[in-house]
Amino acid sequence: MTSLTALYAADGGNRPELKTNLGVDYVIHYKFPTDQAEAEAGFTQLIEDLTRVGLASEVRRGDDSSVLVFVRVASNKYLSTHIYRERVQDWLHGVRATAPEKDVEKEFANDPVTEAERLRMVYLLIAKPKNEGGAGITPKTKQWKQVASIFPLHNHMFNREWIKQSSTKYVLDERDLDQIRNKFGESVAFYFAFLQSYFTFLLFPAAFGFGAWLILGRYSLVYAAVNSLWTVVFFEWWKKKEVDLAVQWGVRGVSRIQHPRNQFKWDYEAVDPVTGEPVKVYSPTKRLKTQLLQVPFAIACALILGALFIFCFAIEIFLSEVYNGPFKTYLVFTPTIILTGTLPMLSAILENFAQKLTERENYKTNDAHQAALIGKIFVINFLTSYIPLFLTAFVYMPFGNLLVPYLDFFAATAEKISSENSVTIQGFQINPHRLKSQMVYFTVTAQVVNLALEVVVPYVKRKVFKEVEKVQSKMTKNGEAETNQDAPDEHAFLQRVRNEAELDVYDVAVDYREMVVQFGYLSLFSAIWPLTPVMFLINNWVELRSDLMKIAISCQRPIPWRADSIGPWLNALGFLSWFGSVVSSAIVYIFSGEGEGPGGDPSNIKTWGLLLSILCAEHLYLAAQFVVRYALSQTDSPGLQKERAERFSMRKRLLEESLGVEATEKPIPPTTRTGEKITRDVLEEQARRISVSGGGTPEQLFWLRQQGMDETIQIGRQLISQAKVSK
């Protein structure tokens, strides 16, 4: 870690081990089991399997109970064939608009292999199932549970340059995104593109929100309406932008040809109706049945998390606003302690359950699996993030006075426990600022804490682990000796790799989750406090940079997967944008006006008024969405246009090659003369034939009456003049 920090320090760190990866594509961290025979057999199998798919390997010491296997492709030509073949496949499936060049070398000269492409291909060789030509090595599963991780090495020179650049400029431009794409793959690049767009779009609500905060105050209808409209514009714009980016990066539709999950279980094999190759099939109705379990799952999540929050909420209200006994200063922290203690645990249990459920749904591809999992995790996140505000806005504020008497239960308990000290109950009054202060907490405190956790915790964790390991090694008394077993010229490099092996695996879903939840606060609750977007704007400026740092320094280099959109998060955004219209309008209706809310008395709210404003808001939202969508559909997207042009010119070229140029050119329109000539020739020929056969069909006779244009005109004029005369 220290060596990494050094590199990114101002002096640049003159450490040669960070400047080269020695041609290593992947490092496999092999933690061997205690049984020596098993360990050796597993290791032998690993190296054999790697060699069989054309990978060269070197082995070095890891820590006390692991070795590091360095992997690279044995022959670059072999890798090129694979990459070329993938490009052809892309074209066959319509991902690329143009076919690759026939000449392989020319193709690679025109469109060089990026680091991401190379690493992805090598990873596929390692990870694809054996029957599809890979080594079938999946970390931590069945046969390969000794394989702790498979990771590419960071390109630290690039990372350093990149962090330096991005911290000095305001926006990531296209070139920056292209660089991210080339190094970390489209999946990560889409996240940064999204974050950048979101940040830029936030400028407007931040400015407007600031103005609204100065002039309109809280719970402003105007602010809520503008904010909602903004979410619509942003969402619709991003949908378009996303497609554009996918086209630009040549990955549009790539989600259709994703690689199969190794864990997929199939019912039977059938012939793929599209490619004609055999495919594994799992009955969709069986899956649909399993998917239905999501409904009870979501209900269970809502009940469990709801119960926890209501419990803590009740205690909090009681302690802070009713209770007036001893230790009040300390006791008010009880709910916070309960939440901090139980919520992460509960979330982890539920997420684990979601994982199990998704596995039972048995998806065929990693993408589908991931999307289904994200859907469930979104439900959990939605509940944990927004329940507290829902409770305050729609339970505490309107019904507080009715519900507080029920808190006497706590009073009784408290009296029982501390029978010596008399517990005095102070007169309860709704705290009208509770909602705002909660919102401030979520938009400022929580974001700062979160950011700190993201940066600090992994650092501390690693530090501690390091120390523990050092102590352990010292206890075994040969720590020093072991490290010295490294060849001197490799020592620094190997230490660096050992460090990288200890890092966390980067999961882009975690970063998306954070942003989507933030978008939810903005869409649903920002009418409570119009400064919300300003806070988010500041936060995201830091977030973008800290995420870059996270990938570069505190995580292993991610495997550069391809993607053609931000995937299931798009639906989550759409849902939050829509739901925002409902929640904001309800909040504005309930809280706007003099008193800042109903003050705990539901009779201050007219149910029909509330429902009517929700109904109106939602339909205005849908109408706005329709208009924005239509307006955006009228502007052609440059990416799509380029793609269509490429497809068209490719088709035309192919056509000219195979059909000849004439087919694409217009047929020569017959001139007056040629047209006539054809007619006359045909007619004369017909006349001849008719005179030979003696008579003619009615059709022949019909078309022979006027031979050629001139006669038709002549007869026509006669008919016209006759009609005139007869009148």
Add this chain to the structure above:
Amino acid sequence: MTSLTALYAADGGNRPELKTNLGVDYVIHYKFPTDQAEAEAGFTQLIEDLTRVGLASEVRRGDDSSVLVFVRVASNKYLSTHIYRERVQDWLHGVRATAPEKDVEKEFANDPVTEAERLRMVYLLIAKPKNEGGAGITPKTKQWKQVASIFPLHNHMFNREWIKQSSTKYVLDERDLDQIRNKFGESVAFYFAFLQSYFTFLLFPAAFGFGAWLILGRYSLVYAAVNSLWTVVFFEWWKKKEVDLAVQWGVRGVSRIQHPRNQFKWDYEAVDPVTGEPVKVYSPTKRLKTQLLQVPFAIACALILGALFIFCFAIEIFLSEVYNGPFKTYLVFTPTIILTGTLPMLSAILENFAQKLTERENYKTNDAHQAALIGKIFVINFLTSYIPLFLTAFVYMPFGNLLVPYLDFFAATAEKISSENSVTIQGFQINPHRLKSQMVYFTVTAQVVNLALEVVVPYVKRKVFKEVEKVQSKMTKNGEAETNQDAPDEHAFLQRVRNEAELDVYDVAVDYREMVVQFGYLSLFSAIWPLTPVMFLINNWVELRSDLMKIAISCQRPIPWRADSIGPWLNALGFLSWFGSVVSSAIVYIFSGEGEGPGGDPSNIKTWGLLLSILCAEHLYLAAQFVVRYALSQTDSPGLQKERAERFSMRKRLLEESLGVEATEKPIPPTTRTGEKITRDVLEEQARRISVSGGGTPEQLFWLRQQGMDETIQIGRQLISQAKVSK
């Protein structure tokens, strides 16, 4: 007309003139102006223009002031080139999945030219603008205002067979639809496919509605929910089916390459970014501004039609339920008379206005123009069809008692007029059956009347015109002589053509409109009377057959346009389906229960209850839509699958042709030996080079430590055993 009826009569009518079209592709009905010189000049121009684009023509007498120009292509080879070229264009634009055969004759042998294809191509030759290679003849516009109509001749033998078949079987199967498509084009075929699907789908709500009528009674929540769910399923299913049909008919995406409108006015020319050809551009923002006029237009329509209906409604209520004076029996018809007199006129004015507005929007293609026009006409139809029921359900029934006193205005007027007779006002009481009887009127009476009008009116109209003409001809005293100017062998055929020239032009939009309005009654109001779908089922069985008859007998043969969907009507259906959830839930909430409605007193309705039920119903609707859409998306559509397979195999073939077979085959995975060999060769080569240069780069040295798989395994085992020993 009589000859046509004879053909379709039981005996089959042994009339040879109906059995052949004498090779005529199109008939141009040229009505010459009174000025002879102008008439002859126009005619000459017409024939010259036709000849110039390669069409042969014959002229015959029409009626007193018109001639009939018979047109066919001068050379079939020339037509074939055009058709082949269109097929190539289709492929270039991605409408066809496969390229046409290189050999033109083989292509036409594999995929013969249909009547529809031929007729469409000839029509395009006649109608396309001159700069695009057509003769630019558009009936009734500018230069060509003497051209009354351009129509193909019916294939009566086919029509007869087809009507016979369809009246004896219950459903149109795929073969029938294919036949319609081959004769009348995809545009008409889509209508019949839609009507057939709608009819089949109606079986379920008809059965359920009948059951509901017996058991649940009116305003049943269960019926409304099931009905709404049915509209969702039908709508989503049809969206899928439509795509499937388009693929099957090879027209998917054809709406993208529609032919330009002759009336389109452009701002400037630019280069098409896709095809690289020059295109005419009209600023979309200018168009958007014109399109915004739709909003005041819709509001004006609503106000005008609303005012008319409210006026008639008020009179009706007054006369039928309040007034008790003289002539009551006759006076009750007043509103009906007013409506019958003014509504069609008002609709016509508004539709005319819609037409003007759409022309000002200046669309580039006929399709876009048509779609925009249909959108506006749908608004007018929506208002004229549903306002009466809205007034009864949401004004009369809940607010009747409050509003009736205002009708005293009429009483005063009546008293003034008939001052001698005393007008007695009877005690007003809401008529609880009014809504149901109105619904019965719209679902039974109106449909029957409509059907009758569709069949009978054109017949009568033609009969009358015929008689008038005969009388006119007789008055000019040479009617007989003129008809006898026909060549005897052509007389019967020419008479038949003269009849067809008098027929109406078939407009598929009129038929769609009827069905969409019907779907609206079903979706919005059928909870009022659950027998509604039964009535519609019966009506549509007849409708399907009468529409066939209409095309075959009482209209000119339509020009066989292509289409890839039912177009803008799809949006109308979607809107009605969604709006149905809102309206039905409101009706069920207001009317269900003992009293059959609020009985004119709004205090019987709880506003919050009404709003809550609308809110719930709508969201349940949206949720159901989401689920149905997801479920349907899981089942692959056979048409799309076929298309993807075709595309894939075409690409593969092209690839093999141009790149050789290897490119598509898997690269040979290196065996243990070959893989090793590569590595070893490389390593030995490296070792040699290093020894020559004396030393090596760190990278070379790193990868040289373990030469080949066996050494890696050996060293790995050592490392593992050392770790074990050291513990």
